[in-house]
Amino acid sequence: MFVGRRPGWRLPDNDATPEAVFWSRREALALTASAGFSALARPQRSQAALPEYPPHTSRFGLSQPLTAEKYATSYNNYYEFDSGRARAPQAGSFKTKPWRVVIDGLVEEAQSFDLDDFLGKVPLEERLYRHRCVEGWAMAVPWIGFPLKVLVNLARPLGSAKYLRLESFMDPETAPGQKQFWYPWPYVEALTIAEADNELSFLVTGAYGKALLAQNGAPLRLATPWKYGFKSIKSIVRLSLTEERPITFWERQQPQEYGFWANVNPDVPHPRWSQAWERLLGTDERRPTKIWNGYGDYVASIYATLDKEPLFK
């Protein structure tokens, strides 16, 4: 628990106004929710009322404010719902309730549960994370969720487990992008056990004080902020512990361009573009990319002995 301790990855405090606006807006939303107006926000009511972090304002070292909610919820890559480059995935009929989640593979006790039941039992917290897409855009989002390891430990992984494989849903009827059979659906991502165990690895169920929207990966997505965004798999239905390294979606599709590790590094360009800079959603600004997306203090040690791996692809 983080009571009384402010982990260093938490974005430092600041008195700037945009966030003050954001927080007052959130209180207003919580009110609407408790008045029963917003069906979407309702399940989040208890959670929105409990930002474990008090209503601080927060800002990045490089004076990067939170990305405005309208941009973080409208500029998304979610190819299951949007095959083109419109970046406005239409996930209208996508049903995220009820949502079953399975944990299996090399575990002592495989689990299968309804997400809402589980969320009633786990304390949620809010984290302000940077998010860096491999295509060169970036945002800063107040995610709500819980550490990935909480969920994984529930199933008690065996000693032989080396990787965590995460799998997204499969339903071509509501997700027309999945009819494009040349892509290896469903979306699959994976982490090493050490990565999954890291305190930064976060499972997300909400953002901006509300239940997560479909285009952001509802009802359950990953956030691994030191890696390129495509590692942060959306709409997770299954977590499996494995001994062999899983082949991820993009690794299978375009191995020349995308690998297993995908850690952010300004000095390792993508074959088709430089990674030296990032464009901030909602601004005309570009900013230098930071190695590990600025989270090196918390994650670099994971990779100390892995220097032969292509860590940044």
Next chain:
Amino acid sequence: MITPWQDRSGRFYPFKAVVFAGLLLPGVWTAIAFGLGGLGALRLNAAIHLLGIWALRFLFLSLLITPAKEILHWARLVQVRRMVGVAAFAYALAHLLFYVAEQSFDVATVADEIFFRGFLTVGLAALLGLALLAATSTDKMMKKLGGRRWRRLHRLVYAIAVVATLHYLQQLMLGEREPIVMLGLLYWLLLYRLLGVTLAQGPLGLFSVVLMSIAAAVLTALTEASLISVASGVAFGRVLVLNFSLELGIRPAWIVALPGIILACAGIAPRYQALTGMKTPSASAVRPLSRRP
């Protein structure tokens, strides 16, 4: 100096004015949307995309003018060909400027990126070609070069169209429709030109235009299926048969077939009129370049 809305005698010329306004429209729309926040979270990037796609569309439109003139017996079209071509260049230049702006006017990065990223190098080649043609598009340059040399130089536009389409295709995401449609339309334009100078030795007949449109569509379907199949390893035939279902929407090949067939159908009218002697096409279609009251 003749403005884009005047004829050679300096009088207001509605046909040219309308075309000119049409050419300005996407740019004006982009500028307004940019200013009013209608271009989303990364408006500079959105503007790059819009200006790039319109540059390519106008480039293709300039190549369509001669075929459309021949099919529709509408000689007046030629009077706006240079204007459309210059518009393509203007949009491409604005496209580059917005890219420079997106890189925070850091010209060193821009130069670096253009040098190292294949698709940007290719884009630059297309832009330089367009610049050359735009610079030689004035009456003065036309006279200076002489008709034959000028025409030979401006045949370069076909190569530029190929290079610009390549720049677009290098950014292709599998399953995306518009880049493949543009490739198919490029096939159509090249085929028309090729058949015109070889088989037909002159304007193609309407029936040939229809056949050729179907050929361009078939080529498009084959190319799309090969691209997807090679990139993903799925069977070529599986992608090809998609063209006969609506599972993933209307496929590019059908869209490519359409304009040529529509043009050919529209071409029936002037030929019918010519046959029945209602009016002679050339007299009605060509407006004298310098008109006296």
